[in-house]
Amino acid sequence: MRSANDYTAVNRWIKKGERPRSPVPNFIAQALSERLGRRIAPGDLGMPDEETLAERGLSYGGSPLKTVETIIDLGRADMKRRHVIKAPFVLAALGAPSRDWLLATLDEVHTERGPRQVGMRQVAGIRDMFALFQEMDVMRGGGHARTALIEYMSSYVVPLLKRDHQRPVEQALYEAAAELAYLIGWMAYDDGEHGLAQRYLIQALHLAQASGSAALGAHVLAGMSDQANLLGHPHEALMLARAGRRGLSDTESPACTADLHILEARALATLGERAAATRAITQAETTFNRVVHENEPEWAKFIDAPYLFGEAAHCFRDLGQPDQLEQFATESAEGARRQGRARRGALSHAALAVGDLERGDVESAAAKSLHVVDLAASVNSSRCIATVRDLQGRMKPYSNVREVQQFNARAGELLGLAA
Known part of the structure; x- marks a missing residue:
């Protein structure tokens, strides 16, 4: 009885363009790597290796x-x-x-490596x-x-x-x-x-x-x-x-530490832990006040006031505290506007719209949501699209309100989102 991967199988791969199934592509790539003395991946041979790559x-x-x-x-x-x-x-x-x-x-023993x-x-x-x-x-x-x-x-x-x-x-x-x-x-x-x-x-x-x-x-x-x-x-x-x-440590990147505090607050707010979330927000603000941006690495550049206040606003959104939400989201949205950051602006304006809805001001919420759509349309971000969808879901009970209809029409026109 012949092996399933004998000369007939190879002929099908070469002559008929059939693709061998896992784990054969990896065996072939391994054999060629050993023969050629350099690493060959299944993808280099036009063979699928998605399953093992997903695991790796x-x-x-x-x-x-x-x-x-x-x-x-x-x-x-x-x-x-x-x-x-x-x-x-x-x-x-x-x-x-x-x-x-x-x-x-x-x-590890942390040592100062000095300037690059x-x-x-x-x-x-x-x-x-x-x-x-x-x-x-x-x-x-x-x-x-x-x-x-x-x-x-x-x-x-x-x-x-x-x-x-x-x-x-x-x-x-x-x-x-x-x-x-x-x-x-x-x-x-x-x-x-x-x-x-x-x-x-x-x-x-x-x-x-x-x-x-x-x-x-x-x-x-x-x-x-x-x-x-x-x-x-x-x-x-x-x-x-x-x-x-x-x-x-206490001296390594206060910006990163502030970010971790605010993300801890986001998780706690999702869990409904109001007191713990509020403490984490306070710790994030306190730590952020120690940030000297010139001393931070380049990757920490985005951890600034619009970002931090925007994340705090989402914490208060999840905790159902619209007054605090408005305070932080307004600061974030204004900072994002000055910087021209449409994605951050869209997320913060969406938080403001949610706050308006919680107060029962549907018209104002819809007006802010219109602005979210315009900002979302200017960036390539699925998070912004998901934010608009979230607003559409929250406004479904008010679909007969004219301003909500205008918002849904704009979302359909610019983003292809049906209400």
């Missing part, structure tokens, strides 16, 4: 170079719109990475590109430039990571690569591709650990907490935010 993306550990390879494979699949981009968000995968990162971080100097020229260039792409995300949404960032990381950053370097340069490159991987994951999150985003974030966390940057690792955990809470998992979101805080 959730794994935390191994060498940093293995993590880099996983990020590259995720990027290839992402660029080619292969099925791994539809891989599900896996709640059970959140615990081990945060635990392992925290234990490793607490075991040349020999670090490439690292400085990577950080400049990170700043550019982060600005694109903040101003235009996560769906705007993700594929360009993936291409930059694959074609420029990864080849640098594969070279031999002195330890300080190696750590700096891992840190820069972790920042980029985090940003790619955050863009995927904002674009509504949550399973893919989760996998990027887990790999970014491992690179952050390899770099020795506790603040960057805590920042990645903040992103994971934000995502978990958005997807309806506040207990896990709380665990992730607290793990991030425990891995930081």
Whole structure:
């Protein structure tokens, strides 16, 4: 009896264009890698490996170079719109990475590595590109430039990571690569591709650990907490935010610490823990007052007053406290307007609209919601679209009100959303 993968099967692959099923593509790629002396992935051969890649993306550990390879494979699949981009968000995968990162971080002796100097020229260039792409995300949404960032990381950053370097340069490159991987994951999150985003974030966390940057690792955990809470998992979101805080010293990035406090408050508010959520908001404000933005890393640039007040407003929205909601959301919306940040403005104006609804002022809520639609239409962000849908759902009982009808018409016209 012949093997299922004999010369007949190979003939079908070559002559008829049939694709072998898992795990055959991985066996073929492994054999060719050994023969050629370099890594060949199933995707390089036009063969599917989405199932194993989806699993690898959730794994935390191994060498940093293995993590880099996983990020590259995720990027290839992402660029080619292969099925791994539809891989599900896996709640059970959140615990081990945060635990392992925290234990490793607490075991390390933190030392001051000093300023980045040349020999670090490439690292400085990577950080400049990170700043550019982060600005694109903040101003235009996560769906705007993700594929360009993936291409930059694959074609420029990864080849640098594969070279031999002195330890300080190696750590700096891992840190820069972790920042980029985090940003790619955050863009995927904002674009509504949550399973893919989760996998990027887990790999970014491992690179952050390899770099020795506790603040960057805590920042990645903040992103994971934000995502978990958005997807309806506040207990896990709380665990992730607290793990991030425990891995930081009092002097490392007050901006990141403030962010973790406010994300802890978001999770507590979702859980209905009013007193604890309010305390966490107060701690976030107190910590934020210690921030000196010039001393913060580039990735902390967005952790500013419009962001922090906007997140606090959403806490009070979830707690059903419209007066506090209005105070913080107004501050956030005004700051976002001055900065030209449409995504943050849309989220904060939506919170104001919810506050109006809770007071029974439907006309005012609908007017603010019209503005949310206009802002959402100017960015490529699925979170903004979801926010408009949320407002439509809240206003369904008032569908006969003229202003609500105008809001629904605008949402249909600009965003294609039916009421």
